[in-house]
Amino acid sequence: MSLLALSGVGKRFGALSALSNVSFEVEEGAIFGIIGPNGAGKSTLFNLLTAIYRFDEGSISVGGVSIAGLSTQRIARLGVARTFQNLRLFGNASALANVMVGEHLILGSTIFDSLLNTGKERRERAEAERRARELLRFVGISGVEEQFARNLPYGTQRRLEIARALAARPRLLLLDEPAAGLNPSEKHELISLIRAIRDAGTTVLLIEHDMGLVMNLCERIVVLDYGEMIAEGAPQEIREHPRVIEAYLGAPA
Amino acid sequence: MHEFLAQLANGVELGAIYALIALGYTLVYGILELINFAHGDVYTFGSFVALGILVGLRAAGALHGAGLVLGITAALVAAILASALLNAGIERLAYRRLRKAPRLAPLITAIGVSFILENLIELWQGSAPVPFPNVIPNPQLQFGELEVGVQQIVVVALAIVTMVALHFFVQRSKLGKAMRAVAQDRDAASLVGINVDRTIAMTFLIAGALAGVAGFVGGVSFGSAWFLNGFGAGLRAFTAAVLGGIGNIAGAMLGGFLIGLLESFSTWLIGGQWSNVAVFSVLILVLVFRPSGLLGETLPEKV
Amino acid sequence: MIYTYALVAIAACVAIERFHNRRAKTTIVLVLAVFLAVAPRFYGNDAVFSVLADAAVYVMLALGLNIVVGFAGLLDLGYAAFFAIGAYTYGMLASPQFGLHLPFWVLLFLAAALAALFGALLGAPTLRLHGDYLAIVTLGFGEIVPQIFQNLTKYTGGPNGIAALDVPTFFGHSFGASVMPYYYIALFGIAAALWLSRNLRESRLGRAWMAIREDELAAKHAGIDILRSKLAAFAIGASFSGIGGVLFAAKLALVSPDLFGFQVSVLIVSMLVLGGMGNIVGVVVGSLLLTIVNSALLPQINSLVDATFHTTVDLSNLHFLIYGAILVGIMLFRPEGLLPNRERRAELHHAGEAAADA
Numbered sequence: 001m002s003l004l005a006l007s008g009v010g011k012r013f014g015a016l017s018a019l020s021n022v023s024f025e026v027e028e029g030a031i032f033g034i035i036g037p038n039g040a041g042k043s044t045l046f047n048l049l050t051a052i053y054r055f056d057e058g059s060i061s062v063g064g065v066s067i068a069g070l071s072t073q074r075i076a077r078l079g080v081a082r083t084f085q086n087l088r089l090f091g092n093a094s095a096l097a098n099v100m101v102g103e104h105l106i107l108g109s110t111i112f113d114s115l116l117n118t119g120k121e122r123r124e125r126a127e128a129e130r131r132a133r134e135l136l137r138f139v140g141i142s143g144v145e146e147q148f149a150r151n152l153p154y155g156t157q158r159r160l161e162i163a164r165a166l167a168a169r170p171r172l173l174l175l176d177e178p179a180a181g182l183n184p185s186e187k188h189e190l191i192s193l194i195r196a197i198r199d200a201g202t203t204v205l206l207i208e209h210d211m212g213l214v215m216n217l218c219e220r221i222v223v224l225d226y227g228e229m230i231a232e233g234a235p236q237e238i239r240e241h242p243r244v245i246e247a248y249l250g251a252p253a
Numbered sequence: 254m255h256e257f258l259a260q261l262a263n264g265v266e267l268g269a270i271y272a273l274i275a276l277g278y279t280l281v282y283g284i285l286e287l288i289n290f291a292h293g294d295v296y297t298f299g300s301f302v303a304l305g306i307l308v309g310l311r312a313a314g315a316l317h318g319a320g321l322v323l324g325i326t327a328a329l330v331a332a333i334l335a336s337a338l339l340n341a342g343i344e345r346l347a348y349r350r351l352r353k354a355p356r357l358a359p360l361i362t363a364i365g366v367s368f369i370l371e372n373l374i375e376l377w378q379g380s381a382p383v384p385f386p387n388v389i390p391n392p393q394l395q396f397g398e399l400e401v402g403v404q405q406i407v408v409v410a411l412a413i414v415t416m417v418a419l420h421f422f423v424q425r426s427k428l429g430k431a432m433r434a435v436a437q438d439r440d441a442a443s444l445v446g447i448n449v450d451r452t453i454a455m456t457f458l459i460a461g462a463l464a465g466v467a468g469f470v471g472g473v474s475f476g477s478a479w480f481l482n483g484f485g486a487g488l489r490a491f492t493a494a495v496l497g498g499i500g501n502i503a504g505a506m507l508g509g510f511l512i513g514l515l516e517s518f519s520t521w522l523i524g525g526q527w528s529n530v531a532v533f534s535v536l537i538l539v540l541v542f543r544p545s546g547l548l549g550e551t552l553p554e555k556v
Numbered sequence: 557m558i559y560t561y562a563l564v565a566i567a568a569c570v571a572i573e574r575f576h577n578r579r580a581k582t583t584i585v586l587v588l589a590v591f592l593a594v595a596p597r598f599y600g601n602d603a604v605f606s607v608l609a610d611a612a613v614y615v616m617l618a619l620g621l622n623i624v625v626g627f628a629g630l631l632d633l634g635y636a637a638f639f640a641i642g643a644y645t646y647g648m649l650a651s652p653q654f655g656l657h658l659p660f661w662v663l664l665f666l667a668a669a670l671a672a673l674f675g676a677l678l679g680a681p682t683l684r685l686h687g688d689y690l691a692i693v694t695l696g697f698g699e700i701v702p703q704i705f706q707n708l709t710k711y712t713g714g715p716n717g718i719a720a721l722d723v724p725t726f727f728g729h730s731f732g733a734s735v736m737p738y739y740y741i742a743l744f745g746i747a748a749a750l751w752l753s754r755n756l757r758e759s760r761l762g763r764a765w766m767a768i769r770e771d772e773l774a775a776k777h778a779g780i781d782i783l784r785s786k787l788a789a790f791a792i793g794a795s796f797s798g799i800g801g802v803l804f805a806a807k808l809a810l811v812s813p814d815l816f817g818f819q820v821s822v823l824i825v826s827m828l829v830l831g832g833m834g835n836i837v838g839v840v841v842g843s844l845l846l847t848i849v850n851s852a853l854l855p856q857i858n859s860l861v862d863a864t865f866h867t868t869v870d871l872s873n874l875h876f877l878i879y880g881a882i883l884v885g886i887m888l889f890r891p892e893g894l895l896p897n898r899e900r901r902a903e904l905h906h907a908g909e910a911a912a913d914a
Contacts, residue, residue: 050777076779090770101767105779107760111788114759115752121759128760168779288688347884356687357631358887361829364633364822365883372877380873484818488699491692526707533696540693541681 001064003028003172003203004049010057011044018044019227022058026172026220031194031204033218035211035238037247040224042207043085046176050082051075062172077105079171083161083178085207091150095141095160098149099132102167135163139193155186159193166197173197175206179213191217211248215239223247258399260521261514266405266474268513269412273467274490275497275505276419277340277460283436283500284456285352290363291343293487294370295461299336299468300385300478301378303328307386316388325388329411333465340461341454349450367484375480382479385472408470415466416506419459423502432456436500485529489516492536498549507547558604562611562848564591569837569844573895592743596736606735609807611847612742613800618827618843619749619836620796625825626834627762628789629769630683631691633821634698638794640816641674642667642801644705644712647811650722653713660724664802671798672791679790683783698821706813717812724806731806738807745803746840749796753836756792765789819876826879829886832893841895846882850875 002025009022019041026032034042048055051072060067062078070078081102090098107128113121136142139159144152149160158178165173175194179187187210194217198204208214214221215235223231223244230243238244274296281289306328310316316324347366351359391404423429431452434442443449471486472478493512497504512532519531539546568588572581596605617639624632645667649658658666682693705712712718724731731737756762764785767775776782805811823846831842858871886893 052773072773072776073779073781076777082777084774088771088774090767090774092770093766097763097766101763101775101778101780104760104764104767109760111761111792114756114761115792117755117759121755124760125758164778286688288692347888350888354887354891357625357629357691358891360631360688360691361825362884362887364825365880365885365887368822368876368880369884370880372874372880375873375876488695492696495689495692526703529703530700530707533700536696537682537693540685540689544685544689 002026003030003063004205005061006058007060008058009045009048009055009060011041011048011053011055017227019048019055019224020057022222022224022229024222024229024232026203026205028171028203029198029201030220031198031218032206033214033221034205034207034224035209035214035221036224039226041227042224043176044227045224046082046174046207049075049174050080076168079169080174081165081168081170081172082174083158083165083176085176085180087157087161089149089157089161089164092148094146095136095149095152096129096132096145098160099135099163099167100128102164103128103131105168132163132167135167136160138166138196139163140189155182158182158190162193162197166202170202172203172205175204175208177207177209179208179210187213255398255400256521260517262399262401262405264514264517265510266408266513267516268493268510269409270467270471270474270509271486271490271493271512272506272509273412273415273463273470274486275493275509276416276463276502277467278487278491278494279497279499279502279505280432280456280460280463282494284432284453285348285359287348287359288363288491289340289343289348289457289460290360290487291366291370292340292460292464293483293485293490294367294374295336295340295343295483296464296468296471296486297374297478297480297483298339298370299332299465300472300482301374301383301468302335302465303332303469303472304383304385304478306331307388311386311388321388329466329469332469333462336465336468337458337461340464341458344454344457349453367487371480371484378478378480380480382477384477385475387476389473404473408474411466411470415463419463420502422459428452428455488536489532492532492539494546495536495544496539496546498546501546501548504546504548557600558607558848558852561592561595561600561604561608562844562852564588566841566844569841570895573835573837589743589747593740596739602735605739606807607847607851609735609738609742610804610851611844612739612746613803613807614824614827614847615840615843616742616745616749616800616803617797617824618831618839619746619753620793620800621824622793622828622834622836622839623753623756623796624789624793625828626839627757627769628765628786630786630789631687631694631825632790632793633691633695633818633825634678634701635694635793635797635824636816636818636820637698637701638671638675638797639801639804639820640701640705640811640813641671641794642798643805643811643816644718644801645670645798646802646805647713647718647721648711650724650806651718652720653711653718657722660722660802660806664799667798667802668795669798671801672795675790675794676787679787680783683786683790695818695821698818702813702816705816713812715813717810717815719810721805721809721811723809735807738803742803745799750836750840752792757836761785761788819879822879822883823875826882828893830882830893832896835893835895838893838895842893845894846879849878854878 004026007023009019011019022045034045036042044053047053049060051070062080065078067075090101107124109121109124133142133145136145139162141156141159144156149157152160179190182190191213194204218235221233221235221238222229223238225247230247231238231241274292277292278289281287307324310324343366347362348359351362389404389407391402393400393402423432431447434447435449435452439449489512490509493508494505496511497508515531515535516528519528565588568584571584575581621632621635624630646663648654649656649663650660678697682690685693706715726737764775764780767778767780768782768785772782827843827846828839830846831840832838854871854874858869862868
């Protein structure tokens with residue numbers, strides 16, 4: 001059974017159809033890419049997956065559970081974590097604190113543990129901090145633990161956001177243009193990072209503009225154009241797909 | 254029936270005053286997303302300025318015949334000017350430098366300004382209500398079962414004329430168009446050459462002027478001015494603005510009249526001591542169940 | 557005399573903020589605690605400790621509101637309502653009003669629970685609202701509650717309130733007319749409030765509040781239950797206020813609706829703003845400073861003015877001016893307050909600090 005399954009998904013804003021009849025499945029352990037020109041509906045799709053918007057048609061399921069009507073928070077509980085196109089870090093908190101917030105769901109202390117600083121709370125906090133440091137190391141930015149997220153360089157912020165998302169130990173990680181604004185060497189490191197994430201057992205679904213990166217990294221790709229799915233397949237198939245070539249003609253990536 | 258009509262007239266009169274104040278909240282909120290908490294005190298200030306002029310003129314024996322009309326006009330104009338300048342001054346000194354501050358900062362500042370104004374007015378005029386000179390003749394007119402005073406008619410008429418003028422001003426004039434543009438998108442407005450600072454300052458000036466009109470008619474209508482009047486009236490007017498749909502001019506007028514009627518009828522039916530509870534319950538209910546108000550539109554959150 | 561105590565406490569707070577060594581901090585706290593506990597045997601009188609006990613109640617209130625405003629970032633302008641609920645809990649259940657004379661100690665907890673319950677009841681429908689709207693709804697609630705107490709004359713004594721409240725006892729010993737028991741209880745209350753505040757700030761829940769304050773949408777994506785976390789902030793904050801209310805009512809032996817108006821809510825917000833929202837120690841300093849100005853400095857200046865100029869001016873009505881000036885002045889010139897915490901300082905000096913770091 002696939003981890004993420006979309007079937008006939010559609011979304012309209014008033015008279016405007018942002019997405020229509022989108023269907024694809026993401027297998028567990030995949031690195032899956034969504035590409036398409038600007039305004040193709042890629043971000044809208046992510047926003048449907050985390051219930052920022054509600055979809056009007058079709059069905060979406062994560063691990064076999066339908067997410068129709070579920071809140072953002074409930075979907076997070078199903079094991080979906082994400083990053084944002086325009087970074088949404090907790091800018092005035094330390095990098096470490098950012099990642100520790102990401103661990104919220106895997107901690108179990110209650111309000112009373114928090115109030116009374118019980119043994120459980122203290123143990124969990126120590127554990128959470130240790131894991132957070134480890135994650136910062138994993139994404140390659142150890143040393144910034146105590147710095148405010150806002151003051152970090154852009155590339156570091158991107159990685160910090162990935163670390164925060166990973167902190168919840170998601171089954172499915174949604175990356176919204178993770179390479180945007182990175183220089184070539186940073187992009188190169190990003191590719192290895194995403195592979196390492198997948199190898200550690202997290203399925204990755206990413207939106208990206210950088211065609212080279214997507215072709216290099218993803219095992220399967222869906223192409224959106226004007227809210228419609230015009231192709232799905234392995235990188236080689238996508239590269240040769242006539243409708244994809246047509247869509248990107250005049251706007252080569 | 255007689256009592257019902259009397260309360261109806263009462264509510265409309267109150268509502269006219271609240272609507273005038275509510276317009277000030279709505280204009281400012283529309284453009285800055287700021288609840289100008291000091292707005293109620295700008296209204297109080299207008300009341301006291303009008304009161305001062307009338308008392309002075311009466312003491313000078315100038316309120317007879319044509320002098321009466323002139324005197325009343327002078328008091329009204331003075332209240333408008335004073336409130337407008339005060340409101341614009343507050344914007345310039347306190348709010349302008351907070352435009353990029355975190356969201357709670359301007360509101361906290363506005364509350365501070367309100368407290369300062371209230372205290373200064375108290376130091377100036379004392380802590381007891383000051384009677385408003387009873388200069389406008391108030392013969393009662395009978396329309397069937399409905400009995401209304403000339404004062405009530407003047408109050409409501411003045412309020413309605415002001416609101417109609419405001420409506421046309423915002424819809425038609427260049428400044429009005431600039432105000433609407435800045436309200437929609439400040440950056441875009443400044444890109445097309447609109448002077449944002451000036452437009453915001455003018456908005457405060459106009460909102461203050463409306464509070465000045467309200468200060469005058471409120472003084473006439475309540476027969477007194479009090480340093481804390483603006484707090485209660487301001488909250489009612491803000492409720493009115495929210496009820497109508499904040500940022501929406503027609504909504505503020507509608508909300509004002511509805512809150513005026515609510516107050517007069519709740520006072521009549523369940524007693525004046527419950528009118529605060531009634532008004533604030535409406536505020537809470539509207540915000541919880543229809544935060545966009547009666548005439549407002551809901552906008553989805555931007556991501 | 558009162559200044560001695562206040563200054564010692566404030567100096568200790570500043571020192572705690574400046575030292576980064578954990579042991580040094582602990583030492584200062586212990587020394588201060590011993591000083592505040594023992595010094596009254598040698599130095600001071602009832603009038604002084606009466607003011608200090610009041611100050612301590614306000615510190616508790618400010619710490620409670622700090623959880624709502626400083627930690628969770630929700631501006632509550634009706635916080636005095638919970639203070640009223642606490643005070644009336646004592647007023648109605650430990651007085652001749654209904655002939656009920658429940659023990660003070662039981663009522664402390666009952667009031668905390670009731671205030672928390674009302675906090676949750678108000679919060680449940682309204683916490684979806686953002687920023688200014690929430691502030692105004694809480695303001696409305698703050699206006700309604702004392703009004704209801706005033707109107708339900710049959711139960712609450714109406715505008716006159718309830719007088720002749722029971723004098724609390726401690727294992728059979730009546731507090732009598734002494735203010736010292738209130739002073740010590742309030743000190744203990746502050747200690748507890750400080751401990752709880754610190755626990756919360758460092759906890760899973762505290763991190764969730766930080767996330768909500770910083771970016772609600774991102775917090776949601778981390779799986780944080782926004783409504784539940786906000787409700788917890790409201791309820792816990794309210795419970796501090798409820799306990800403060802019982803202490804306040806018992807010491808005054810009186811409750812009346814005019815003690816809990818909007819001014820009280822704004823006073824407490826001013827304490828937070830002055831000291832630095834979100835920073836526990838800063839909030840303590842802010843509330844001490846304001847209480848001392850209100851109940852010691854202003855009256856003294858007043859009598860000095862009267863004695864010098866043979867006048868009978870009343871400076872007590874300058875309170876509002878002072879709160880207002882604090883709110884405006886701090887927001888314009890030092891928005892992080894006198895003793896800010898790291899996060900808030902950064903938040904409020906966004907541009908400046910980023911430039912300095914670059």
